[in-house]
Amino acid sequence: xxxxxxxxxxxxxxxxxxxxxxxxxxxxxxxxxxxxxxxxxxxxxxxxxxxxxxxxxxxxxxxxxxxxxxxxxxxxxxxxxxxxxxxxxxxxxxxxxxxxxxxxxxxxxxxxxxxxxxxxxxxxxxxxxxxxxxxxxxxxxxxxxxxxxxxxxxxxxxxxxxxxxxxxxxxxxxxxxxxxxxxxxxxxxxxxxxxxxxxxxxxxxxxxxxxxxxxxxxxxxxxxxxxxxxxxxxxxxxxxxxxxxxxxxxxxxxxxxxxxxxxxxxxxxxxxxxxxxxxxxxxxxxxxxxxxxxxxxxxxxxxxxxxxxxxxxxxxxxxxxxxxxxxxxxxxxxxxxxxxxxxxxxxxxxxxxxxxxxxxxxxxxxxxxxxxxxxxxxxxxxxxxxxxxxxxxxxxxxxxxxxxxxxxxxxxxxxxxxxxxxxxxxxxxxxxxxxxxxxxxxxx
Numbered sequence: 001x002x003x004x005x006x007x008x009x010x011x012x013x014x015x016x017x018x019x020x021x022x023x024x025x026x027x028x029x030x031x032x033x034x035x036x037x038x039x040x041x042x043x044x045x046x047x048x049x050x051x052x053x054x055x056x057x058x059x060x061x062x063x064x065x066x067x068x069x070x071x072x073x074x075x076x077x078x079x080x081x082x083x084x085x086x087x088x089x090x091x092x093x094x095x096x097x098x099x100x101x102x103x104x105x106x107x108x109x110x111x112x113x114x115x116x117x118x119x120x121x122x123x124x125x126x127x128x129x130x131x132x133x134x135x136x137x138x139x140x141x142x143x144x145x146x147x148x149x150x151x152x153x154x155x156x157x158x159x160x161x162x163x164x165x166x167x168x169x170x171x172x173x174x175x176x177x178x179x180x181x182x183x184x185x186x187x188x189x190x191x192x193x194x195x196x197x198x199x200x201x202x203x204x205x206x207x208x209x210x211x212x213x214x215x216x217x218x219x220x221x222x223x224x225x226x227x228x229x230x231x232x233x234x235x236x237x238x239x240x241x242x243x244x245x246x247x248x249x250x251x252x253x254x255x256x257x258x259x260x261x262x263x264x265x266x267x268x269x270x271x272x273x274x275x276x277x278x279x280x281x282x283x284x285x286x287x288x289x290x291x292x293x294x295x296x297x298x299x300x301x302x303x304x305x306x307x308x309x310x311x312x313x314x315x316x317x318x319x320x321x322x323x324x325x326x327x328x329x330x331x332x333x334x335x336x337x338x339x340x341x342x343x344x345x346x347x348x349x350x351x352x353x354x355x356x357x358x359x360x361x362x363x364x365x366x367x368x369x370x371x372x373x374x375x376x377x378x379x380x381x382x383x384x385x386x387x388x389x390x391x392x393x394x395x396x397x398x399x400x401x402x403x404x405x406x407x408x409x410x411x412x413x414x415x416x417x418x419x420x421x422x423x424x425x426x427x428x429x430x431x432x433x434x435x436x437x438x439x440x441x442x443x444x
């Protein structure tokens with residue numbers, strides 16, 4: 001710690017601080033530049049992520065698989081069963097009756113902690129398990145060990161009946177063939193068995209059964225998952241193969257949402273309203289070019305030189321005029337609207353035409369994806385912008401480190417300089433005091 005001004009009466013520490021504040025101005029400017037560049041880099045990287053999300057949404061809407069022949073299956077009473085199409089199935093309605101659900105076999109035994117080390121042997125139709133049991137093993141410990149061993153063919157639980165502790169083994173498999181038994185003299189006694197059961201159904205009056213509650217052959221090409229028995233038949237409806245309008249509508253909405261998110265972000269980042277808050281990339285020509293690029297990609301030029309939005313017939317547009325013949329604020333911003341009803345109607349009328357419009361390799365969606373790639377790809381303009389920011393930030397860091405060294409040396413020099421001043425003035429003051437005392441002595 002340095003205490004200045006003892007000889008001179010000057011606040012040398014404050015003087016040094018003030019002088020250093022002036023010397024540090026280039027360092028302050030570099031700090032501001034570093035903050036601005038970091039914020040700009042983050043904004044560009046966020047734009048890249050958002051635009052790539054838009055590109056993914058556009059590609060999903062052009063994917064030929066989206067328009068493949070798909071079938072749907074549903075159960076009129078979904079509390080009794082669910083249905084999914086696993087292969088080409090005959091379309092139509094099937095009457096389903098669930099008469100029984102599959103269940104696993106169980107074996108219950110009175111449990112006595114073993115007095116000595118031993119084993120419990122379990123045997124099923126085609127398997128056997130051996131469980132080592134140490135002396136004094138408790139029922140809770142045994143249950144925990146069994147349930148923690150996935151190689152065993154059973155699970156276990158504890159129950160108490162009339163004050164008696166019992167262990168209940170249950171097969172990991174369901175069905176009538178899942179039966180087993182257990183033996184351990186002196187440990188397990190009073191065997192009580194509950195047989196397993198197959199699932200049984202009637203489909204259009206024809207009986208089917210399976211060891212599990214998932215049936216794959218009761219309706220060819222349809223997988224049934226049974227949930228409960230029925231008191232009366234319920235209908236399984238298998239749709240006609242074709243385009244899944246729900247999937248296409250979902251992809252259409254996802255695309256519009258992704259596009260509007262990108263527009264909102266880019267407009268916010270490049271905002272340059274003199275009376276409002278400026279964006280991080282206010283008036284940035286590169287980002288403005290990106291915004292204009294994705295807008296232009298959705299517009300096509302017809303043979304007569306007119307401009308159109310090819311997706312408008314599919315419910316993707318800038319919105320309809322209001323009653324005053326003016327467009328909404330979102331439309332003015334270049335955002336899209338999505339009319340799902342219009343898209344579904346187009347699919348119902350001519351699914352091939354919808355597929356052709358959306359999946360056209362030279363269409364607007366493919367063009368938009370390529371446009372975004374030119375911005376965000378490995379050699380894209382925004383990717384290059386991020387790399388340039390990285391180089392700028394590295395250079396700023398180097399310059400700041402060099403300045404820090406210079407400023408440290410400057411402050412040390414000023415401290416030493418003012419220290420010498422104090423030393424010199426202290427000497428002058430001592431000489432002045434001595435001379436004053438000598439002159440006073442001469443006068444006497």
